[in-house]
Structures are given as structure tokens and as C-alpha cells.
Amino acid sequence: MRDHLKREIDYMRISITDRCNLRCRYCMPEGVTWVSMAEILTLEECARIAAAGAKLGIRKIKVTGGEPLVRRGCCQFIRMLKEIPGIEKVTITTNGILLEQYLEELMEAGIDGINISLDTLDPGLYQALTGGGSLEPVLRAVKLAIRAGKDRQVPVKINAVSLNLADVARQLGYAYDGPGWPELLKLAGDYGADVRFIEMMPVGYGKQYESVDHRKLLSRLKAMYPGLEEDHRVHGNGPAVYYRIPGFEGSIGLISAIHGKFCDSCNRVRLTSRGYLKSCLCYEDGADLMSILRSGDTGEEQERKLLDTMRETIWGKPGAHCFEHPEQMTENENMVRIGG
Numbered sequence: 447m448r449d450h451l452k453r454e455i456d457y458m459r460i461s462i463t464d465r466c467n468l469r470c471r472y473c474m475p476e477g478v479t480w481v482s483m484a485e486i487l488t489l490e491e492c493a494r495i496a497a498a499g500a501k502l503g504i505r506k507i508k509v510t511g512g513e514p515l516v517r518r519g520c521c522q523f524i525r526m527l528k529e530i531p532g533i534e535k536v537t538i539t540t541n542g543i544l545l546e547q548y549l550e551e552l553m554e555a556g557i558d559g560i561n562i563s564l565d566t567l568d569p570g571l572y573q574a575l576t577g578g579g580s581l582e583p584v585l586r587a588v589k590l591a592i593r594a595g596k597d598r599q600v601p602v603k604i605n606a607v608s609l610n611l612a613d614v615a616r617q618l619g620y621a622y623d624g625p626g627w628p629e630l631l632k633l634a635g636d637y638g639a640d641v642r643f644i645e646m647m648p649v650g651y652g653k654q655y656e657s658v659d660h661r662k663l664l665s666r667l668k669a670m671y672p673g674l675e676e677d678h679r680v681h682g683n684g685p686a687v688y689y690r691i692p693g694f695e696g697s698i699g700l701i702s703a704i705h706g707k708f709c710d711s712c713n714r715v716r717l718t719s720r721g722y723l724k725s726c727l728c729y730e731d732g733a734d735l736m737s738i739l740r741s742g743d744t745g746e747e748q749e750r751k752l753l754d755t756m757r758e759t760i761w762g763k764p765g766a767h768c769f770e771h772p773e774q775m776t777e778n779e780n781m782v783r784i785g786g
Contacts (some may be wrong), residue, residue: 447503449725449763451756456505456684457714460492462523465542466513469577471557471618472607472646472655486719489523493530495717500532502760506683507536508561512719525555535683539563539605543579545587553598559605559682560591561603564684565611566611567629574618588670590638593765603640603699604633604681608658627663628670633698642686642699660702667698685711707765715759723759728767733759 452610454524465480496507507527514520519537526534537559538552545552545562552560564584566572570582588602595602611626628671629641634641646657666687668674676686677697685708686699702708716724721736733755743751 447757447760449761451710453710453712453714453763454503455715455760455763456503457508458496458504458506459498459714459716460496460717461509461510461512461717462487462489462492462514462520463512463517465516466511466541466773467516468541468579471575471577471614472609481720487717487736487739489519489526491721491736492523492717493595494739494763495721495723495735495756496527496533497530497751498756499743500530500747501753502756505532505534507533507728508683509536509538512540512541513543514543514583514642515540515548515725521548521551521555524552524557528556532746535559537683541576541579542584546583546590549587549594551589553594553600556699557600559601559603560595561605562588562591563605563607564588564630564633565606565609566626567610567632568622568624571615571618571620571622573628574620575614588637592639596638599638601681604629604630604640606641608643608645608660609655609661610658614655617735621668627658631691631694631698634691634698635694638695640681640688640699641695642701644701645704647703657704659672660700660705684714685710699732703767707766715750715763720772723756725759725763726767729764731762731764 448774463486474512479650497511509520511517511525524536524538527533535558538557539561540563542564562584565575569581573579584671586671588604591602594600595632606627612623615622633639643660643663646655671691673692674689679688681688681697681699684701686701688699690697716727719722721734722732723735723741724732724757735752738748738751738755
């Protein structure tokens with residue numbers, strides 16, 4: 447369906463858990479408390495909301511967390527989503543720690559794309575940045591996913607937050623002086639994955655870290671690779687602007703929420719693991735869908751309330767975020783509670 451600004455809203459990000467097996471410093475460092483399982487949606491409830499979304503024009507779904515693969519039944523949930531009439535693509539964002547274990551099950555469930563969050567290829571910095579994570583299983587999973595994805599036409603993308611890694615390393619007490627991002631480019635050149643850099647948004651713990659300005663990053667890319675050219679092919683659901691480096695199989699994407707606002711073409715809404723439908727990451731506005739599902743209403747009455755509430759929330763989607771003016775934001779939750 448269209449919102450009041452005539453934007454076509456056809457993409458929903460569904461967080462199925464606020465739990466994670468890493469402690470990335472800008473997302474959920476030590477000390478974050480979990481909500482009980484009774485306070486988050488069941489996977490069946492998530493699927494019912496997705497089905498209602500499909501009736502309103504949602505065609506693409508991204509499964510997120512927390513780390514979605516720590517939620518028991520994640521792969522079965524993807525299979526459930528694939529069976530919903532109207533849903534055309536179901537993808538997942540994961541930190542890769544458990545991806546090797548679940549890769550074949552994801553493929554059998556019909557996954558349409560896999561995004562892997564990976565901010566550095568330096569093992570020591572990865573461990574410091576993620577609160578003790580090991581880079582080795584992630585790189586192994588990246589290689590396996592790319593190989594399996596080529597066989598089954600399932601694209602694999604790398605998501606890297608655009609941090610000044612030298613500054614972050616100093617804060618963490620780790621010796622590292624490189625910019626970090628040039629190393630990640632080899633995942634596009636040597637492995638053939640699309641590598642996307644994402645400007646840090648001032649949400650939750652992310653407010654403590656300064657993002658690399660993508661205007662400067664693009665200038666450095668052009669200096670390193672004079673043959674860099676814009677890639678106009680469709681790579682996915684979101685707002686990334688892609689570029690091709692001569693000789694690289696994978697492309698480079700820039701998601702520039704701060705220095706390249708794309709709100710006029712935003713096509714997404716987010717469902718948190720606690721059942722809250724958000725139409726913009728920047729504001730606390732939204733709708734409590736869990737209360738509708740657990741109100742005692744059943745059948746057509748429940749579906750009518752669900753559809754009406756979702757329709758109203760999508761229709762009233764804000765015209766633009768205000769990340770460039772954090773003092774105007776009303777969202778105070780951390781990203782792990784909102785969903786990646």
C-alpha cells in the first residue's frame with residue numbers, strides 16, 4: 447500500500463529476538479538485559495502479522511534480531527513466510543557465527559538472500575569490537591554461503607558499519623591503525639560478495655560512535671579505483687547506492703542515512719520482537735500489534751483490527767528521519783530492542 451506521501455511500502459523487517467551471541471560495542475555491550483520469552487511474539491504470531499502485511503502490499507521480508515539464528519525455529523519460520531500468498535522474497539541478516547550450522551537448512555527453507563554483518567577482517571579487533579567473538583567461523587561461513595548461494599541463486603551481502611576503526615580500537619585498548627574498510631573490499635574482489643557500508647545511525651549505543659561520512663568514503667574509493675562506476679542494477683530491497691570496481695565480481699554499496707538521506711523513497715516498516723510496528727527508526731511512534739493478537743478477539747474480528755491498525759500506521763509514516771539532528775529524535779530504545 448501507499449502512505450500519505452504516496453510512497454509504496456512493500457518491505458517489512460521482522461525482528462524475531464532481542465538476544466544475540468555477540469556483544470558489539472555500538473549495539474548491545476555487556477549488561478543488556480533480556481525480556482522474557484513470554485514478552486516477545488511467537489513465530490506463529492510473527493507469521494500472522496506478515497500475512498496481514500501481505501494483504502496490505504508487503505512483498506519482501508527481512509528476518510532480523512538480535513541474532514535471528516539464536517531463536518529456535520528460525521529456519522522453519524522462514525519456510526512459513528515463504529508459504530504466505532503475496533510474499534515474494536524472504537531474506538535474513540545474521541552475524542554469521544551460527545551460519546555454517548544452519549546454512550543448508552536456510553537454503554532448504556527457500557531463503558532468497560543472506561546478509562552477514564562484518565565490520566573488520568582483523569581477528570583481534572573483531573574480538574574486541576564484538577565482545578569476544580571469533581572471526582574464523584564467520585569467514586568460513588561467508589565462503590560457504592557464497593558458494594552455496596551461487597549454486598542456488600541466493601545473493602550474499604556483507605554489511606559493515608562505517609566506523610573509524612582506529613579510533614574505536616583505541617577506545618577498546620587494541621592496537622590498530624588502519625581505516626579498515628579497504629580490507630573489506632577484498633570480499634567483493636576475491637569472494638564475489640556485495641560489500642555494503644552503512645553509516646552509523648545515532649540510535650541507542652550507536653550515539654557514542656562517530657560514523658565515517660560516506661561522501662568522504664566515496665571520494666577515497668574513487669581515488670583508489672579511478673575506474674569506479676555506478677552500478678544501476680537492482681541488488682536488493684533497500685536504499686544502497688552501488689558501485690562497481692573493475693575486475694571485482696561483487697559490488698560496493700553505500701547506505702548513507704546521514705549524508706545521503708533516502709527518506710523520499712523509503713519503502714519499509716519494522717516489527718520489533720515485542721510486537722511493535724514502527725514506521726520510522728527515528729521516532730517512537732508506532733502500533734502495539736501484540737496486544738491485538740493477545741486481546742482475546744479471534745477470527746475475522748482480530749484480523750480486521752490487525753489490518754486496520756497496520757494500515758493506519760503505514761499511512762502515517764513520517765516524511766523523513768532527523769538523524770542529522772539527534773536532539774529531535776524521540777526513539778530512545780537500543781537497536782537490539784528495535785531490530786536490525
